[in-house]
Each structure stands twice: as structure tokens, then as C-alpha cells.
Amino acid sequence: MSAHRREFVRALAEKSVPEILRSYVYFSVAEMERMLRLASRYVLLEPLRGIGLELGAGSGLLSSLVARSREVDAIFAVEICEEAADLLLPKVARWVLGDEAHKVVPIIGSFDNLLLPDNSLDFAIEIDAYHHSDDLRVTFTECARVLKPGGWLLCFDRCWPDDHPDWDIERLLSLQYTPEFLAANGYPPDLKLTRRENGEHEYKLREWRAGFEAAGFELCRLCKFWRAVPTREAIKAALSILPLSLRRRLYEPGEERFVTFRWWLTQRWRTLWRNVAGPKDLAAPARWPQMNIFAPRETSVLLLRKKR
Incomplete structure (x- = not known):
């Protein structure tokens, strides 16, 4: 699988950055920017600043966008795939940052074995990397080791x-x-591969908590990002209650369901209420989730701080 991945990345590196992002991280720049703005508004207690670290950086899009901030001096982008670190990370950084691409420093390595000094970094970030960890305690402990107290x-x-x-x-x-997925990601299409065999995990909150608390982190904020349903998709979902023959006259029917329209209405209402009432207090991490935010992708967002 590693050999297929390396060959896939080498071929991908010949394409444009937007094509790389669509095929490798499934995010556009605008979508990732939106995720960061939402995190800055509702999750972060203060701006990220100083020298940081991205764990499992992939193409380095997240690192590159965070490095746009004048308060960020540099980010070490750690990626276990050598071809991604050598070919994709520098290309994406140049495309996003231009003359400041040097602020993103690609590093080939594992998030379980960071060859960096103790207490040397101000912050760390990750997106869809830690659910590939085989042992969250080990992974969190290694991250805590390189962060300064309060990082x-x-x-x-x-x-x-x-x-x-x-x-x-x-x-x-x-x-x-x-x-189709296998072919699009550089694997033989006839390969029998489960998500577990591909290194995926589906951790629960208690497993996350056991990992980061054992490493000396405290949970400061927790919220849920739900995928925002586009209005066009919601209209098709609302029309799904019509007879199929009538819908075919109006548009090309797909797999839309009326429940999507109901979810879109819920999003509109919650967005309106949030704008009227303002964000909730996220200080106490006991509830789940503490806040629902509508974003380009569904994910959980955790803000952890290394204890002083």
C-alpha cells in the first residue's frame, strides 16, 4: 500500500495545486479558509503565534494557510510519506504563500517520533491525522513533549x-x-481493502480524553462542525417528495432525500439563533457537543492546552 501511495503522489505532483487538493485532501483553499475562520471565531482562545507544528501534514494546505498570519513565524509540517513532503508540500506552500513559502518547513517523519527538542514549539495543529494513530496516548505524549508549557x-x-x-x-x-475510490487514490481497483486495514480508527470522546489527559493536556473547548447544506441541494431535496416523472421534467434526479431539506431548515434556524443570541460559553468541556457550527466539512474540533 505504501508503494502505491508513493507512486500516486509522484503522479499527482505533476498536476496543478487545485487538482492536488481535490485529489489528496478533498478541500479547496476557500473551504479550508472557512474552517480556520470558524475555528478562530468559536474555538481558539487566542490567535496562534510563534513556531508551530502540523502533524500528518499531507499536502500542507492547513500549514500554509495558518502561516499566512504575521504572528506565525514558521510551521514544521511533519508528513510520513516522503514523496508528499518532498513534492507536494513545497508546491502547495509556494502557491499559497508565494515569497513566504519558507515559513512552511516540510519534515519527513512520524507524529509518534518527532525529532524536535523538548518544550520548543508554541502550538500544534492537525486535521484528520490523529484518527490514524494506533495509540492516542503515545501520539499525544509525543506532541506534548515538544510543546512549551501552555502551548x-x-x-x-x-x-x-x-x-x-x-x-x-x-x-x-x-x-x-x-x-472507484481505490482507482482514484492510486490503488488497484480489484484490491480488497477495509478502512481498518487502511489504518483508520473511529475513536470515542472517552478515548480521546484518556489519550490527551495522560499526556498532560487539558481540554479547553470542544464543538461539532456540521457540513453546511448548499441551498441548491436543499431545493432538490425538497422537491424529492414529488413524483419521479414530474421531477424528471424539472431536473435530473439523483439520490436526494427530503431529510436533507429538513436539515437545511434546521441549519438556517440555528444560524439565525446564533447570530441573535451570540456564541455560547464553551469553557466547561462536560457537554457533548457544546456548540454546533455549520462548516464545509463535518468534523469535531478540540482545543487542548499543555498544562503549565
Whole structure:
């Protein structure tokens, strides 16, 4: 699988940056910028500043956008795939940052073995990397080691509520990738590969908490980002209650469902209420989730601080 991944990245590096982002991280620059603005508004207690670290950086898009800030001096972008670190990270950094691309420093390595000094960094970030950790305690402990006391760790990742049924976790991990997905990601389309075999995990909140508390982190804020339903998609979902013959006269029907329209209405209402009432206090991390935010992608957002 590693050999297929390296060959896939080498071919991808010949393409334009927007094509790389669509194929490798499934984010556009605008979508990632939106995620960061929402995190800055509702999650971060203060701006990220100083020297930082991205764990499992992939293409380095998150690092590059965070490095735009004048308060950020540099970011070490740690990526285990050598080709991604050598070919994709510098290309994306140049495209986003131009003459300041040097602020993103690609490093080939593992987030479980960071070859950096103790207490040397001001903050760390990750997006969809830590759910690939085989042992969250080890991964969090290594991150805590390189952060200064009081340093921040901002995670955009999957985190299930503790009452989520175990049978569904097992179902998710046992899913086999489709031939279309495999072909699009550089694997042979006839390969039998489950999400578990591909290094995926579906951790619950208690597993996250056990990992970061053992490493000396405290949870400062926690919220849930839900995927915002576009208005066009909501209109098609509302029309799904019409007979199929009538819908075919209006547009090309897909797999839209009326529940999507109801969810869109819920989003509109909650967005209106949030604008009227203002953001809730996120200081006490006992509730789940503490706040619902509508964003380009569904994920959980955790803000952790290394204890002083």
C-alpha cells in the first residue's frame, strides 16, 4: 500500500495545486479558509503565534494557510510519506504563500517520533491525522513533549460521542473501499481493502480524553462542525417528495432525500439563533457537543492546552 501511495503522489505532483487538493485532501483553499475562520471565531482562545507544528501534514494546505498570519513565524509540517513532503508540500506552500513559502518547513517523519527538542514549539495543529494513530496516548505524549508549557493543540478530527453504539463503529471500520475510490487514490481497483486495514480508527470522546489527559493536556473547548447544506441541494431535496416523472421534467434526479431539506431548515434556524443570541460559553468541556457550527466539512474540533 505504501508503494502505491508513493507512486500516486509522484503522479499527482505533476498536476496543478487545485487538482492536488481535490485529489489528496478533498478541500479547496476557500473551504479550508472557512474552517480556520470558524475555528478562530468559536474555538481558539487566542490567535496562534510563534513556531508551530502540523502533524500528518499531507499536502500542507492547513500549514500554509495558518502561516499566512504575521504572528506565525514558521510551521514544521511533519508528513510520513516522503514523496508528499518532498513534492507536494513545497508546491502547495509556494502557491499559497508565494515569497513566504519558507515559513512552511516540510519534515519527513512520524507524529509518534518527532525529532524536535523538548518544550520548543508554541502550538500544534492537525486535521484528520490523529484518527490514524494506533495509540492516542503515545501520539499525544509525543506532541506534548515538544510543546512549551501552555502551548496549544488544535485538532480537526473524528470524535464520536461516548454513547455511540459499538456495532456502528465496527460497521464503519469493516467497510470495503469501492473500486472507484481505490482507482482514484492510486490503488488497484480489484484490491480488497477495509478502512481498518487502511489504518483508520473511529475513536470515542472517552478515548480521546484518556489519550490527551495522560499526556498532560487539558481540554479547553470542544464543538461539532456540521457540513453546511448548499441551498441548491436543499431545493432538490425538497422537491424529492414529488413524483419521479414530474421531477424528471424539472431536473435530473439523483439520490436526494427530503431529510436533507429538513436539515437545511434546521441549519438556517440555528444560524439565525446564533447570530441573535451570540456564541455560547464553551469553557466547561462536560457537554457533548457544546456548540454546533455549520462548516464545509463535518468534523469535531478540540482545543487542548499543555498544562503549565
